[in-house]
Every structure is written in C-alpha cells, then in structure tokens.
Amino acid sequence: MFDREKIKKTAAAKETWEKGMVAKALSRSKERFEEFVNTSGIKVDRLYTPVDLADFDYESSLGFPGEFPFTRGVQPTMYRGRFWTMRQYAGFATAEESNKRYKYLLEQGQTGLSVAFDLPTQIGYDSDDEIAQGEIGKVGVAIDSLADMEILFNGIPLDKVSTSMTINAPASILLAMYIAVAEKQGVTADKLNGTIQNDILKEYAARGTYIFPPEPSMRLITNIFEFCSQNVPNWNTISISGYHIREAGSTAAQEIAFTLADGIAYVEAAIKAGMNVDDFAGRLSFFFNSYNDLFEEVAKFRAARRLWAKIMKERFKAKDPRSMMLRFHTQTGGSTLTAQQPDNNIIRVTIQTLAAVLGGTQSLHTNSKDEALCLPTEDSVRIALRTQQIVAYESGVCDTVDPLAGSYYVESLTNALEKKAMDYIEKIDSLGGAVKAIEQGYIQKEIADSSYAYQKEIESGKRVVVGLNKFQIKEKPVEDLLRVDPIVGETQIKKLKAMKASRDNVAVKSKLEALCQAAQGDGNLMPYILDAVRVYATEGEICNVLREVFGEYRPVEIL
Helix, strand or coil, X not given: CCCHHHHHHHHHHHHHHHHHHHHHHHHHCCCCCCCCECCCCCECCCCCCHHHHCCCCHHHHHCCCCCCCCCCCCCCCHHHCCCCEECCEECCCCHHHHHHHHHHHHHCCCCCEEEEECHHHHCCCCCCCHHHCCCCCCCCECCCCHHHHHHHCCCCCCCCCEEEEECCCCHHHHHHHHHHHHHHCCCCHHHCEEEECCCHHHHHHHHCCCCCCHHHXXXXXXXXXXXXXXXXXXXXXXXXXXXXXXXCCCCHHHHHHHHHHHHHHHHHHHHHCCCCHHHHHHHEEEEEEECCCHHHHHHHHHHHHHHHHHHHHHHCCCCCHHHHCCCEEEEECHHHCCCCCCCHHHHHHHHHHHHHHHCCCCEEECCCCCCCCCECCHHHHHHHHHHHHHHHHHCCCCCCCCCCCCCHHHHHHHXXXXXXXXXXXXXXXXXXXXXXXXXXXXXXXXXXXHHHHHHHHHHHCCCCCECCCEXXXXXXXXXXXXXXXXXHHHHHHHHHHHHHHHCCHHHHXXXXXXXXXXXXXXXXXXXXXXXXXXXXXCHHHHHHHXXXXXXXXXXXXXX
C-alpha cells in the first residue's frame, strides 16, 4: 500500500520525533499510564503511521464494499441506500401489553420488531408449570401457545415487518407459531422476513437457557436450516450470538473468536447432515455487542467480517459470495449501563451506536437508560430509539461507506483483533471444535478469567466508570420504574387453562404422539412441530415430548 522507501523515511522521522519532541514533553509531564491496553489485551501505541501498515495490501485486506473479503461492508452502498433496521428488543407481561408496545414503537419510527420472551418460555415451560411461578412475564412476554402469538401480532401485518425473536432452545416451536400466525393472516411462509436467534452453543458457554444436550440441539438447528431453505427462504435461520458471550465477560477478541467458532460448528453440522454449504450459509446471521471503546468496537466488526469471509471461502469452499457475508445485528452493551446516574447511560449508548454504525451493522437495538434498574419505560425506550435516528439522520456518518477505513490505528487494530481471534479458533480446533471445547469447559473458563480481570480493574479504579467508581454524587431513588404486576402471572395461567379446555385435545394428543415417534428417528422435526402448534399444543407440552426422547443437559463444572 505504501512505498518501501517512504516507509523507511517515515520510520526514521518517527524515531526522531520520539527522541526529541515526545521525550521533551514527557520530561515535563508523564502520560496517564505507562502502557495503554484495550479490553482485548492489545497494546495501544502512542501514534500510528504508515509504518504500522507496511505490509498492508488494499485488495486482499480491504477490497470494496459488497465484495470479498467484505471488510468495508456487505453492501456496495451501505447506508447511502437505506439505514440499518432499527429494532428495539421489547416484550413484557402479557401478549396484549407487548402488542401495545410494538405498535407504539412502530408509530415512533422503529423499522423492525424484536421479541423478548420471559424465562419460562425460553426454557420450554408453560406458565402453569410450578417452575414458572414468579417469572411469568418478568423479563419478556409469556408465550404458551399459538393463542398468545395471535394476540402478540394482532394488527401487525407479518408480510410488512421483519421480526427478530430471541429464542434458542425452543426456537423451532416459536418459529412454527410465527408461521402459523402468518397463515391465519393469509401470509404464506415464503413472504416472511426475520430472524430467530437459535444459537444453543452460546447458551452452554455463556447464558444458560438450554434444555436438551448438544447433539439433539444441533439436530433441531440443522432441521430449521433445511426446513427454511425449502419453505421460508427469506428467513435468517440463526443469529450466531457473541452478544451474550461479551455480556458474560469476554473481551472483544474473544467475542469474535467464540462466536465464529460456534458458526463453524453449525456449518459443519449442516454439511454433515447432507446440506450443500451454499444452500444455507447465505441465511446465517450474527449478533454482536457494542461497548464503549469506539475504535476497538469498530475494528472488531470489521475483523469479524473479514475473518468469516476467509473461513467460508477457504475452509468450507463456499462459492456463492452471499455465503461469505457476515451480516449482523448489534445491541448496545447492557452490562455497561449503570444504576448510578442513569442519564449517563444515554451518552454510553450514543457512543456504542456510533461504533455499530461505523462498523457496518445491518440492524441495531439501543438499550434504554433505565435498564440497569428495570424493564424500559415508554419514555426511555423512545429516547433510545431517537438516539439511533439522530445518528442516522443528523450525524453524517452514514453518507459515505466505511469512513474510518485507511486510518492507521483502525486498520492496525483490525489486523490485531483478527489475528488474536484466529489464534483462539485454532486452539478450539485443536480441542475438537466448539462443542468439544464447551464440553471441556475451555470457553467458559476463558470468559470467566476475562470477566474477573475486568472486574478487578473496576474495583481498583484502574478502569473508570463514570458515576460508579469516580464522579459519584448523592442521588435520590429513581421514580416511575416499570414493574410487572404479579397479577400478570395469574391472568396468564387462567388464559392457558381456558385455551386447553376449548381446544381439540384428541388432535393435540395425536400430533404430540406423531412428534414423539419422529423424534426417535432421524427425520426433520419441523413439520411435526408445526402440525402440533396448529392444533394449539403448548410449548411446554412439545418440549416435554422432546425431553422424554432427548433428555436434559447438565452443565459442566468450571474450577
């Protein structure tokens, strides 16, 4: 990229500058730290020059937007054509309450839906199960059956909106319910757009809402790949998630590495199941976190995109360029928000939004300022959405593609993060792949170690969190927090019992028996799950059938 002779001159000039100008400045005033290091453990130099990119080749390292290796983005015009999908993660209490919130957000300019499910729904239990008590509608909406999904999307035409659903272990059931709701609206499955998270490996490593052991879980995931490739062609069949890996305490480099390692495992599983890589890889999508270190985050997104393109082309021999594109949703960092001085969270979310946009995200959820205290209120979620809209319409950062490309620092950091992530992937390969690495506790331990180191930095004051460990003030308790009324649980259980009493229970029994038999074989389970959902079999009933056949996962202990 640069002339060798000019590089030598620049290197010599920099040395002169360090020994003269810099040494003189340091003799008067020391720098804040002896060494600057980012969250990934990468040393941040005082200054970056062409010397740091001496071997940089534009064609192979950057290329053009929309072309391999996609470092500069997956679309040739990026946000000059249209902005990212603005998709606030929302859902609480009942389907009725969440439906109102979705309509409010759409009225405020949100361009896609993102469904948050409550904990019982995430782990495959109905609201009337004893284990669900006290959790119904708390961290998301309670969905027991197709009847709830009909209410959740009432008045929302599913051929007009794109819907993302954060659901993993029972993803096949919630997807089936979504398809069935669309059918009732007269919308065929081939018209549906959206994403299911469907990423069980990160549940074992970082989040915990698993149900079945890895092998049958991987079967359910590849069943969805196959079913959607034939019936729901515009659906993103998985959102391979680094978000929760980062929230559990990983570094940015680990977030790339462990996410892409999971992606490799899913691709291998689908190929092993007999699928051609170019038949499904174009519908794989990713989900990343966005933290406060603006340049590290921008470089993270660019490095992940380039690394995935190489993996798909060189390791899996993909031919279709769409199979090599890393398309991703971003959520601002929930764990970076503080309960102290919550207004400060608006600034944090703004920086994180900029990082996601400068990094080329395809859709974005911005956290609300009060989320360290409660579910977001209507006012706070509107401000979070407005943050995206101001960045999109007023900041000017969307007017050219990949505006930080060519920055000596950003390109150097992109290279460093790609290398660090690739080192982790090679280590995971040596352990037998992501599933084996998780079963051995390797990924969990790496995340735990990074989380511990980060927390120590905060507690020692080495890492400043404004309002938390520096610049504290006396604060009054925050008022008008959103709390889910305990009566929500009682109401949901009554609705569920009434639905069970009114449905065709003979048909339900028949469909569940058919599912049980299919689960004992090796065929695709999606058609059986869809049949069961259509006659109002509940999520818990379907999961219980699969639990009997597959068993339940017990986590490995980490010392």
